[in-house]
Amino acid sequence: MLEDDDRPARRETVVVRSEFDPGAKERELRAESSSWETSVVVDAEPGDIPVVDISAYVESGSEADLATVAALVNDACETVGFFQLIGHTVQTDLIDSTFDAVRAFHDLPVDEKQQIAMDGADWPLGGVGYLGLRSRKLPSRDRGNLNEAFLIKGQEGIGVDDNQWLADDVLPGFRTTVETYASAVNELALRLLPIYATALGLDPSFFSDAFRDPTWRLRMTHYPPDQFGADDNPGAGAEYGIAPHVDTTFFTLLLQDGPGLTIYSHPRDEWITAPVVEGAYVVNSGELLKHWTNDRYLSVRHFANNDAHVSRYSIPFFYNATASHPMECLPTCCSDDNPPKYPPISYGESQAVAQGE
Ligand SMILES: O=C(O)CCC(=O)C(=O)O
Numbered sequence: 001m002l003e004d005d006d007r008p009a010r011r012e013t014v015v016v017r018s019e020f021d022p023g024a025k026e027r028e029l030r031a032e033s034s035s036w037e038t039s040v041v042v043d044a045e046p047g048d049i050p051v052v053d054i055s056a057y058v059e060s061g062s063e064a065d066l067a068t069v070a071a072l073v074n075d076a077c078e079t080v081g082f083f084q085l086i087g088h089t090v091q092t093d094l095i096d097s098t099f100d101a102v103r104a105f106h107d108l109p110v111d112e113k114q115q116i117a118m119d120g121a122d123w124p125l126g127g128v129g130y131l132g133l134r135s136r137k138l139p140s141r142d143r144g145n146l147n148e149a150f151l152i153k154g155q156e157g158i159g160v161d162d163n164q165w166l167a168d169d170v171l172p173g174f175r176t177t178v179e180t181y182a183s184a185v186n187e188l189a190l191r192l193l194p195i196y197a198t199a200l201g202l203d204p205s206f207f208s209d210a211f212r213d214p215t216w217r218l219r220m221t222h223y224p225p226d227q228f229g230a231d232d233n234p235g236a237g238a239e240y241g242i243a244p245h246v247d248t249t250f251f252t253l254l255l256q257d258g259p260g261l262t263i264y265s266h267p268r269d270e271w272i273t274a275p276v277v278e279g280a281y282v283v284n285s286g287e288l289l290k291h292w293t294n295d296r297y298l299s300v301r302h303f304a305n306n307d308a309h310v311s312r313y314s315i316p317f318f319y320n321a322t323a324s325h326p327m328e329c330l331p332t333c334c335s336d337d338n339p340p341k342y343p344p345i346s347y348g349e350s351q352a353v354a355q356g357e
């Protein structure tokens, strides 16, 4: 153990903010992703993607139950980067009605959806609204992503009314359902924070300040059927439902109604498909949690395809700290022997990195 006076000065271990170049990081991730070989994919074996049941903790709120789930989450984030979350607080009826609303949205004629096209000249807020099929963004790639999506977001100073919505009579009830779901999943995310704090050896309330005004994005994605691997499709194999990427998030909470999500398993050193577990969230940690934990938690690459003869829908919720909150290396994740590898940037400062969101 070093004496106080022998400690390296803090400025030697912390990179100053201006040294973080989000554009360079985006280019680096993009270049890296194009080198990932994805042709061999195997089914996950039981245990490859841990299942974490939080029902006992939700029910009791006890320290003992918190410690039990936190240990499971810690292990999942350190070794796999993904887990399936069950026993959570979002009601099955709400999940079902949200999927129904998302299906109804995507059943609308494209012209109708294009009325609220993302990043149109007449809407001041970027990154929200309808993203058409074969879009080359989110993640940005040379080849289009074979999905279409509707996105809403919220953050410090941005509320639901700032998003693009269809006119009320186009799809009655759609906005109410999506808003109700967004509230419920935000509430779940907030309840998971003490689990992550405990998992990291911190006080359960550690993240309360950082998430006072969280930065979140909800994506409602449709992957059309039969676009991959079909014999009569000359582009088979060349395009993805969503191209391989890592998420920029603290964590992502994803609902899926059919198979297609494929993740890179570090323990196996191969790509595995995430099983569809009824009512479960597929949870993964992203780049921001990786940075905040000094690489202790994984941010794992993944992609999705839809080989099925029916449409696939997925609803990822991307969750981040308050946009202006500086994320300085967590106290339990750095030491004299393990100095911070990343600058204490905020989510707002790192937003150019939009691989998966
Ligand atoms: O649809 C999926 O299963 C994955 C979606 C995803 O990774 C994303 O939108 O970031």
Ligand SMILES: [Fe+2]
Pocket (backbone or CB within 6 Å): 245, 246, 247, 302, 356
């Ligand atoms: Fe993703």
